[in-house]
Amino acid sequence: MAEVLRPEMLDISNDTSSLASPELLHVLAVDDSMVDRKFIERLLRVSSCKVTVVDSATRALQYLGLDGENSSVGFEDLKINLIMTDYSMPGMTGYELLKKIKESSAFREIPVVIMSSENILPRIDRCLEEGAEDFLLKPVKLADVKRLRDSLMKAEERAFKNMMHKRELEANDIYSQLKRAKI
Amino acid sequence: MDALIAQLQRQFRDYTISLYQQGFLDDQFTELKKLQDDGSPDFVAEVLTLFFEDCVKLISNMARALDKTTGTVDFSQVGASVHQLKGSSSSVGAKRVKALCVSFKEYCEAKNYEGCVRCLQQVDIEYKALKTKLQDMFNLEKQIIQAGGRVPQVDIN
Numbered sequence: 108m109a110e111v112l113r114p115e116m117l118d119i120s121n122d123t124s125s126l127a128s129p130e131l132l133h134v135l136a137v138d139d140s141m142v143d144r145k146f147i148e149r150l151l152r153v154s155s156c157k158v159t160v161v162d163s164a165t166r167a168l169q170y171l172g173l174d175g176e177n178s179s180v181g182f183e184d185l186k187i188n189l190i191m192t193d194y195s196m197p198g199m200t201g202y203e204l205l206k207k208i209k210e211s212s213a214f215r216e217i218p219v220v221i222m223s224s225e226n227i228l229p230r231i232d233r234c235l236e237e238g239a240e241d242f243l244l245k246p247v248k249l250a251d252v253k254r255l256r257d258s259l260m261k262a263e264e265r266a267f268k269n270m271m272h273k274r275e276l277e278a279n280d281i282y283s284q285l286k287r288a289k290i
Numbered sequence: 291m292d293a294l295i296a297q298l299q300r301q302f303r304d305y306t307i308s309l310y311q312q313g314f315l316d317d318q319f320t321e322l323k324k325l326q327d328d329g330s331p332d333f334v335a336e337v338l339t340l341f342f343e344d345c346v347k348l349i350s351n352m353a354r355a356l357d358k359t360t361g362t363v364d365f366s367q368v369g370a371s372v373h374q375l376k377g378s379s380s381s382v383g384a385k386r387v388k389a390l391c392v393s394f395k396e397y398c399e400a401k402n403y404e405g406c407v408r409c410l411q412q413v414d415i416e417y418k419a420l421k422t423k424l425q426d427m428f429n430l431e432k433q434i435i436q437a438g439g440r441v442p443q444v445d446i447n
Contacts, residue, residue: 142340142378149325195373224377246318246381247324259341 132256133157137167137192137204138222147191147222147247154252156189164192164199164207173211187217189240189259194223194230202234209238220255222247295439302430306444309427314420319383320446338424341382345417348375352410356403367404369398375413386416 115131134156136147144160151158155180161167168174171185189209192201209215218240231242243251293379304324309315319334326333357366377392378384390413396404427438 140344140374140377140381142337142381145337145340146322146325146381149330149337153325153327224380245377248321249381256434 125142131155131157131260132184132188133159134189134191135167135170135187136160137164137190137196137201139163139193139196143193143245150247150252151191153249154256156252156256163205164196164201167192168199168207171208171211171214173207173214186283187214189255190217190219191243192221193221193245194221194234195225202230202237205234205237205239206281218259229236291438293433295437298430298434298437299439299442302427302434303444303445305427305430307446309423313385313389314423316383316388317446318381318427320327330401335428337382341378341384342417342421344378345375345387347411349373349410349414349417352406352413356406356410358403363401363403363406364405365398365401369395372398384417384420387413387420390416 108216117174132155134151136144136151136158138144138147138160139162141162144162149158150160159170165174167190171187190202201223205219205221208217215238219238220241220243221234221239222243222245224245226244235240235244241255310319322334322337351419352368355364355371357363361423366387372391372394379387379391390409394406394409394413397409434441
């Protein structure tokens, strides 16, 4: 996973079982329904996430700077940890948005979750094949968001541990080389 | 004052339970309540307000789409609005409205005009009935608070 949550933002303690303070995950939520937007926003806020909500896939692309109107200059500092999008939206669907995000070099590493009120297996498969992190049936539950958040935090923790382990190995390697050279 | 608070709380509890038992509300409404706290004490009321606004807008769209005087009926247009209403009613726990939308959708797909018109009338009646019931529930909450009490958590199971 790319550095969407940089290690230096986390508490570097030996107790890696608990990731830092609830370092805020920034979630971009996309839904054309006003009711659902209000609902998902609250759900995410209650789960200690920073939330940006937009009402269409087009606006989501604008927000990310992927709408062709802007170069990606100025958008590198935009830190989004997760995108949650409704599937059925007028204009561009959530599936099409997913594809656009996975095509972009800047944002393809960001997990994208699709939400839908319809339990249609081919639809779910298509989304997962296109690289969706997860597919949630609406109405989304607090437990779903918690599960997502926990799994994202664990992935970050794993990536961080791997990085630390790698550094350790490299340090040990250098040390043994030095010993052999009797320096 | 305590006796009054206790009585109001009992009334509130009974009323809330009855709404679930009569099928007006389902588990999703319980989920909404979980998201409300002292920091956002009006969350449920706000979401429901948006929902009822949605009802007015979507029902008006459906009525227009089902109006034969303007030409042939576009059932896919009706279906699109029904789908949206089904979505919002599902998100707020409006059980009866949601169930009606399910039948309504089937009539749209079958291009059954009479069936659609009947559903439209029923959906209109149903959302208004829910609105009234919830108004009464919110009023009870207000009375409890005004009497100096706390609104109890109601365990549906």
